[in-house]
Amino acid sequence: MNGQPHVTLEDVARSAGVSLATASRVLNGTTNVRPDLRDRVVSAAADLAYTPNAHAQALAGASHRTVGVICHDVSDPYFASIARGVMRVAGENGLLVMLASTFRDPGKEIAYVSMFRAQRASAILLIGSGFEDRAWEQAMAAELDPYRKGGGQVAVVSRHRSLKVDTVQPENREGAAELAKALLAMGHRSFAVLSGPRALTTVVDRLGGFREALAEAGIELAEEDIFEAAFTRDGGYAAANAMLASGRKPTCVFAVTDVMAIGALTALREAGVSVPGDVSLAGFDDIPVVRDLTPPLTTVALPLEELGAQAMELAANGTKSRSRVKRLGGEVVLRASTARPR
Incomplete structure (x- = not known):
């Protein structure tokens, strides 16, 4: 190690003056990027000596039994309850969980996926709502597709199937x-x-x-x-x-x-x-x-908790076949905050 700080995808995007999504698409080989933007990203990556797998190269040959879990806000009790299920199943499978909060910033979500790829996490879980945004979908796919082809496992909770990965979907x-x-x-x-x-x-x-x-x-x-x-x-x-x-x-x-x-x-x-x-x-x-x-x-x-457990089960027992979907229903619980109208 030479002591130099690891260059992130965010650094490249900032240097090139483009969005995280654009930088991600360029560096993952997606073709539908304007030539001038592509040139700026490639130039910035070269100047900064950006390497998505820098950490993996430094730790070549090691076996990393880690899972990257990305949620919107871990302080939200909704995510905390799901994370509990993730942690339980991860522990049963000897996996270490790394947790990141995006605070509902789609750009941060893409950046964290890039970071977990660089860390050679064996699986990545995305917990919480996806975004109704075609550009985000394309940028996320540009990160996840090569990760999966390289053997990484991906599972998501509470999203539509646009990413073509294993999904646990509450109804x-x-x-x-x-x-x-x-x-x-x-x-x-x-x-x-x-x-x-x-x-x-x-x-x-x-x-x-x-x-x-x-x-x-x-x-x-x-x-x-x-x-x-x-x-x-x-x-x-x-x-x-x-x-x-x-x-x-x-x-x-x-x-x-x-x-x-x-x-x-x-x-x-x-x-x-x-x-x-x-x-x-x-x-x-x-x-x-x-x-x-x-x-x-x-x-x-x-x-x-079961949503999180099921997602972790899918990631821990990955398959190369078509993506799997598990649906979990909810139940209406009537309590004292509702009553017949006057």
């Missing part, structure tokens, strides 16, 4: 539809949705399933009934305040994730709005804390 659309039907059965006919960014596949599925079930009952969920914010507790707080400021008075509010519902509950309480006296509130995921809220939260319970 987000179906679960949201069942929740809508349960709320309709309680007598609700006026709804608002606190939504995360619709660039995330999970949001698209949950919002779509909820909306379609309402439409089947003859109830339209208008765009004005949807309040979009960050896919976080603070996002739920902001979305609920936006709903209150709009003057809309639904009898039931659906937050597309429990952490958003937690923020919404605080906003409603601060505004003097009683849950469920004035408005019912429901979430999605059944993260452990929602049972201890006042009132406890109605939600769609997903087997979060």
Whole structure:
């Protein structure tokens, strides 16, 4: 080792003045890149002596039983519960887990995949929603395809199959539809949705399933009934305040994730709005804390730890055949945050 810092894909992209996705496509041989951008990336990589496998070369011949796990935010209880399942199965297989948080930055996700490739991780897991972005899909495929061809295993949780890798898919659309039907059965006919960014596949599925079930009952969920914010507790707080400021008075509010519902509950309480006296509130995921809220939260319970365990099982027992898909359903759990409307 010469003591020089390892040059990353981010360094190359910054030097070339291009996005991480463009740098990734160029360095992985993808052809659909403008010639001038390609030249800039190649030149920057040469100047910086960038080598994706620099670490692997330095440790040539060693056997690395490591798994790179990339999630949006490890502090989010949703991801923490899934990671628990990953860790359990990894431990059973003698694998060391390296964990990275992207904070929902698609560029960081691609950069972390590149780093784990350089570290010669034996498997890479992507946990959490994918992005409704064709450029991101192409850049991610440009990283994962050569990694898989070289023997690396890849599994994803809660994404569509655009990446053509092993997938564990919670039934987000179906679960949201069942929740809508349960709320309709309680007598609700006026709804608002606190939504995360619709660039995330999970949001698209949950919002779509909820909306379609309402439409089947003859109830339209208008765009004005949807309040979009960050896919976080603070996002739920902001979305609920936006709903209150709009003057809309639904009898039931659906937050597309429990952490958003937690923020919404605080906003409603601060505004003097009683849950469920004035408005019912429901979430999605059944993260452990929602049972201890006042009132406890109605939600769609997903087997979060099992999602992680199944993904790790797929990665640990990889196959060269076509990609595999495992689907895990959720269950509507009615708790005290929802009641019949007045």
